[in-house]
Amino acid sequence: MTETAIERAMRHALSLAAHGPAYGVNPQVGCVILAAGDDERFLAEGWHRGAGTPHAEVDALAKLRPEDTRGATAVVTLEPCNHTGRTGPCSEALIAAGIGRVVYAVSDPGATSGGGADRMRAAGIVVESGVLADEVSAAMRVWLTATRLRRPFVSVKWASSLDGRAAAGDGTSRWITGTAARQRVHEQRELADAILVGTGTVLADDPALTARGDAGELMPHQPIPVVIGERPIPVTAKVFEHPQPVLLTASRDLEGILAELFERGIRHVFVEGGPTLTSALVAAGLVDEYLIYLAPVLLGGGRLALGDIGVDTIADARRLIVDSMESLGEDLLIVARPREGSQ
CATH class of the missing domain: 3.40.430.10 (Dihydrofolate Reductase, subunit A)
Known part of the structure; x- marks a missing residue:
């Protein structure tokens, strides 16, 4: 089966996530921003560098001008968060940037951090999930298991x-x-x-x-x-x-x-x-x-x-x-x- 442009972007986002620390409260997350209407054209990339630093989505958005993000597609390994911790919610950052579509692999099981997909859909963003979910879940197994089991x-x-x-x-x-x-x-x-x-x-x-x-x-x-x-x-x-x-x-x-x-x-x-x-x-x-x-x-x-x-x-x-x-x-x-x- 031929790999799609979105799958290539997700696989690259997964490789970016691995640059972040494997330990700590926060998961390893990677993000790729693609041009509006063109899944082949990469605009920016980002990853999370640890607690208190910008999340992957915000890290990628910070490298672009506002006119570049309007209608663009964000490809993220984990569902964008929907809560305020040391940093603000990524769902709100994507909405404010005018992102038109968000594609993520795995839903956030966190009781407080989950729900970003529903928030973005309510704001009119097209949201897709499950792309390379098995690969991303395997890479995030430690954090996902801990978050789901609360241990x-x-x-x-x-x-x-x-x-x-x-x-x-x-x-x-x-x-x-x-x-x-x-x-x-x-x-x-x-x-x-x-x-x-x-x-x-x-x-x-x-x-x-x-x-x-x-x-x-x-x-x-x-x-x-x-x-x-x-x-x-x-x-x-x-x-x-x-x-x-x-x-x-x-x-x-x-x-x-x-x-x-x-x-x-x-x-x-x-x-x-x-x-x-x-x-x-x-x-x-x-x-x-x-x-x-x-x-x-x-x-x-x-x-x-x-x-x-x-x-x-x-x-x-x-x-x-x-x-x-x-x-x-x-x-x-x-x-x-x-x-x-x-x-």
Whole structure:
């Protein structure tokens, strides 16, 4: 099937969206403005650069004269917002600019930010939705999931031997995986708003929970460290040296903790909490993504990467969909997500 001009514009808008930060309250959004009556002629483009900065539509409109925007088409990855936060509503900006048509891929599920399409239609703008919706939804999966569920998107990571062990019999686990795999973990940490561990992991391993580069330097964005559990943490723990203030939940109420993190503006959490915390999240159906690092070693013994998750019979197994597999040195990274109805 031949790609239409609008689809090309939407695909370009999606590539623009990726320039924005993957973390934070706001989604990654891209926008392309096409000339009135000519879907082949690009006039301007824009993307959102983070909370407090102009949204993608406003960023694109700012590059044009008023006479250029009259009757033009705006192609946007996400339905233009309809609320005033740190910036004004994009629906109103498009109306004021005289845009004649708006094409977007995915509706905004936000309780306060949604509704822009209806507002623009009421103002006489032709509004179309659903163009490349599957592609855009996949790219925006983290933000869309968090917004719909009113809790952060939960990525769980573990590293294990091929026989599923997270540590040797004496408890040692450094290092099961190689350098390339460990560096990828740091890159994934940087993409998250927060990093979650249990008190047991802090007490046993004393992790720094920072995102670091190849030379050990701190990466520009650091996830907020969150410690889950009720046991006290010594003041000498490395987590208290983190660039971000540590959040001590003093609780094991996972749903309540995630809801509170959402209210704090956290939309994506990266879990490195050891078998106890990970198993509890899996058992509660709170995991959206699995990042499983497998090393070509065998350890045997009982120190499993995952404990009891409430599966007593094969019919109750948590079925997953594997999204990707990647070789990292001698190790393998498997990225998977819960199969619908099996979380």
